[in-house]
Every structure is written in structure tokens, then in C-alpha cells.
Amino acid sequence: MSNAAISFTRIPPCSARAAELEAGDLLEIVDPEGEQVCDLVAFRRDDLREYLSSGRSLDYASKLWLGTGDLLYSNRSRPMFEIVADDVGRHDFTLTPCSRDTFRILYGHTDPKPGCEGNLEMALAPWGIDRDRIPIAFNVFMHVAFDGDGRISVLPPKSRAGDRILLRALMPMVVAMTACSAPQSNNGRFKPIDFRVLRGDDAARVAAASAAGT
């Protein structure tokens, strides 16, 4: 691999990390062990009121499941990311990050974990982004299915060990990502997520390798 020099950051199980992106950067998210969801949220760095919007993205794509070549839009209807490569092809963009309330309401926990919502809040605190501003996430590798009556099922992720998604940033952003804390989103085994930010020549090299299918 020509890109080995750019190391990955590991997001430990049931936690979150944040990073800043410049326009043109590539964000590579890898599921190192397989069957692990990563909730991703993004905010425009120069004006944090602009954020990655599920509703805008789904509406403009006219489909629920986004993949290679699709754009992810902000609430102001501007492209924030392009999906450059995607080994899995099944992600969710309809459900909010798991939270203390999720575990209380859906799982009946009496001492619930902070969940992805709490972890994202902690990761985003340095930018002053509080819990109220964490929207529906782009739930990378999350496998949500809908039957003919609209019933929602959360199934084991389709991602296998080493599968990745590669996103091109189209504006300067603050992003935060989790290794999801909900048992349904990791097939009952809490695993890490790896990510790295590629810039300049490194981004060009990885994009070219991806386009060549290597």
C-alpha cells in the first residue's frame, strides 16, 4: 500500500472522536473487525449552524441508501461530502444517534450509557456544539430495513473486517464519529472504528487508487 504512511486514529468501542477537515480532504472510515456502525455528524467550520442534513440528502438523491458517487447535503442544500468509494453500500440516514434515552426507552436500561449522542457531545464540546444540535447522523455501516408496512428493523451491519467508506470533504468542516454503543448496531459485540484524514498528495494518491479499484 502506498498510503501506509498516513496512520489511522482508532476510536475505541463505545466512544467518539472529532476532527477538522479542509475542502478537498478525504475522510476514510474503516470497520477493522466487521459489523460495527459509526455515526457521523458534520458541521461547517466557518458557521456551525450549517450541518449535514439527512432530509436534504435523501430528498435530493430520491433514495434511502446512499453509496459511491452520491452527495451528502447540508441543511442549506449545499454539498458537504461526496462518497468516493464504499465497500459496503448500506448505511442508514433516518435514525438519531443512540442516547441515554434510547437505552431507557427502547432497551429498558435503568442506568443507561451515554450512547453515541453523549459521546458525540463530549467530542464536539471544544467547538461549542451541544447536544441539542446533534441531528440525525449519517450512520455509516448501519443496516436498517423497512418492511411493506414501514416497520423498522435494525440488522447486523453488512460490513466485514477491513471494509471502508471514503468521503471527500467539499467545504471546511468539523466532523465527529463514533464506534456505536447500541448492541443492534454491532451484532452484540462492541468494536472499534478506525479513521484517517488524507490531504493534498496523499488524498490524490488514495483517490486514484480507489478509482483504479486497488
Place this chain on the structure above:
Amino acid sequence: MSNAAISFTRIPPCSARAAELEAGDLLEIVDPEGEQVCDLVAFRRDDLREYLSSGRSLDYASKLWLGTGDLLYSNRSRPMFEIVADDVGRHDFTLTPCSRDTFRILYGHTDPKPGCEGNLEMALAPWGIDRDRIPIAFNVFMHVAFDGDGRISVLPPKSRAGDRILLRALMPMVVAMTACSAPQSNNGRFKPIDFRVLRGDDAARVAAASAAGT
């Protein structure tokens, strides 16, 4: 009808209106001519950062299409509305309000209308709620279908003339509603929406009549 004394407010085609609700009030939304969508957004009056959340509501209901007896939740995972009665049973809670950008991107319009987003913004301006804070709406009477590949279709609403939905407010709120401006959401004919707020004895009377099926 014992409730004739409480008059309806008419939302003219392609516009929006706002109202304040107290906890316990009933909000009745009627499609007077049939096949007309009404986008509804809601904010907690005492703290406008709390708003009606599609992601929380769908997650807790574990289904896409909400109806009689279901709760609509805020981003803070607190119930904001209970659906007390629903003549139609098909509403959408996945797509953002139509906007100038919707008409530009999806319809190719060069001089686009403000759409529901712009109309909601104008209706909510007295409370200082700006466009960036308008989330995915509860799209009353909107008939969105998803095929097995996740492709989204917006179909003519199933509502017929006089069909209604009745929502009980569970906290003090500011709400705004539209008569939707997107041709797909009214089968190509822009029509009005009627609503009224019922309080105290009037609310009790309408709820009892609804429970009795009259």
C-alpha cells in the same frame, strides 16, 4: 357538530401559519379539498432549542408511518404530541420541507418559490426561529413510498376532502404549518389547509367525540 363554535383558520395555498399551544390543547388539521400535504414543525415554547424530532420519533416507534396512538418526540426524547385521531394513516417523517433549493435542484426552476421552508421561516420569524433551525417536518398527509432498493417515490396524498388528524400537545409549544408548495405533494393542484386549536372543555368534547368515533 357540537364543536362548530371553534372556527378554523385557513392556510391559503403555498403559505404557512404559526400558533402557540398549551399542554393539553388539541391541534386539529383538516385537508378541506383532499390530496394536500401540510408540513408541521414544533418547538418547545419555553426553550426553542427543543424541537420535534423525526429521528427520535421513528426510532422509538420502530416504524416509518405513525398514526393513532403514536407519540411524536422531541430531540430531547420527550413526548411533544400524541396522535389522538387520524383519518388517513399515512404521513411522512423523513424529508425536509420543500424550499427554493428543492425547486432548483429537483425541479430545475430558475426563479424558485420560497416553498414550505421559506413560508415556515416567515411564519416563525416572530419567535426568532430562523431557517437553519427548521428540521425535517412531520409531513401530514404526505404519501412517500420506498421500494425494495430504497428508492423514494412521492405519491398523491391519500387524504380525501374533510380528512383530519388530531394531535394532543404534551408541552407548551410554538408550531407552524403549511399548505405545501410542491406539486408532488398536492397532486399538482395547490390547495389550502385548515386548522384549529381546541382548549379546555372544547378539547375534552372533541376528544370524547373522536374516541366515540363520531
